[in-house]
Amino acid sequence: MEDASLTLATWLWLLIPMPLVVILSFINLYRHKGE
């Protein structure tokens, strides 16, 4: 059980922060659109 939760936590760390910075970059691009 502990292994499964660690694996899940690994996937969360893998799949949240890295795509998040890409999404934030797109938001930033949208905010500066037309400059």
Next chain:
Amino acid sequence: MNTPTLTAFIIYLVVLISIGTFFYLRTRNLADYILGGRGLNPWVTALSAGASDMSGWLLLGLPGALYAGGMKNLWIAVGLSVGAFLNWQFVAKRLRLYTEYANDSITLPDYLENRFNDRSRVLRVISAIVILIFFTIYVSSGLVGGAILFEKTFGLNYQTALWVGSLVIVVYTFLGGFMAVSWTDFIQGTLMFFALLIVPMVAVQMVGNWNQVTDKAASIDPTYLDAFSGMSFLSIVSLMAWGLGYFGQPHILARFMAIKRPNDIPKAQTVGMTWMVLGLFGAMFTGFVGIAYFAGNPLENSETVFIALVQALVNPWIGGILLAAILSAIMSTVDSQLLVCSSAIAEDFYKQMLRKDAKRNELVWIGRVSVIALALIATIVASNPESKVLDLVAYAWGGFGASFGPIVILSLFWKRMTRNGTLAGMVVGAVTVIVWKNLSGGMFDLYEILPGFILCSAVAIVISLLDKQPSQDIKRQFDAIS
């Protein structure tokens, strides 16, 4: 190496050299050469920043770390993504504006000298020394990468592969002249991107499906699947601290300075971050799938995992192009690093300290001799067959991150910063990294960038506060940027 692979390998290199020569012939002066006359479009800026940043490290080092240690190395990728994002978000535009305003500075030593109006030249010389030390280590990581490629594809032993690889790279730097052009990096970046997406996908297909990959990896060692096994809080922080390095890498900051319109930076940021995050994912999955693919026959050197997968899985024509792409990615990075070092020796030392009235031709020759000397030193550093691309990059990355990172951030955002604070911080950052690297056990196992970054920041702030206020001219310049 079979004939189609070899043919594709050679054709790719010839095309790349032709493109480099084409742009070299259009180069009119030093500013053109170093920053492309501040004329880069956002796509080229983004991908060339990525390619010159990552190169052999992304194709060999990171997949190797995942192959050898499993998911616990994902912290490096998380730290790097966050660091790169913050660098684009907060540093890029301001640095682009400041460097143009501060006497049109084209390099980091140039910028520091102009930012603090330092007529003593000491900031320029000390920052050039830091650049020489850590770029030599960076170059040696590229030479290790080249050696691994030649060893694996031509069946040479490590030492022969290293010297052959180094010779090829030095000849390329000489004959091709200044081909460290952002456009060739752009092509490398595009190719690396596709290679890193295609190779792991094909590898997963060959193993069966994703579940079979994870099952196979877990059957070898269940800890491959989780990022926390055997990791303390400090070791996680230590790996994530890679992200701090971004603020001080001269070759990456140069791409920010070169962008044509500061308002293009959000677009370049979006392209750059998408490229980087997908590339990091590709590199990590390449290493991870390699665990399952080579389960029955583990690789001797973990950093050959990308090359071994290309050789095993891909059509030989495409394989040749991908292998050439690794070599040319390494070459374009090593080439530009050697040239930055040679200009540091010729312009910042020789001309500033030894012969103020040196002629152009004399400086070119001093630069060329320095390329050979530096390549020799880097080859000797790389000659240990146990050398790992990742270890050497970590050292150089840490050195730049700790000596220049806090300096770049503070100089852009803190009006009260002084030349003496900058100087003291830079020296303390560099010395901390070198000392820390050579000690081991306990807290010294922490990645040296973290203590280096903290001490550099602290010393730069304290000394600046103890120092007298910056001149009105410097303050006015700072306010003009704000």
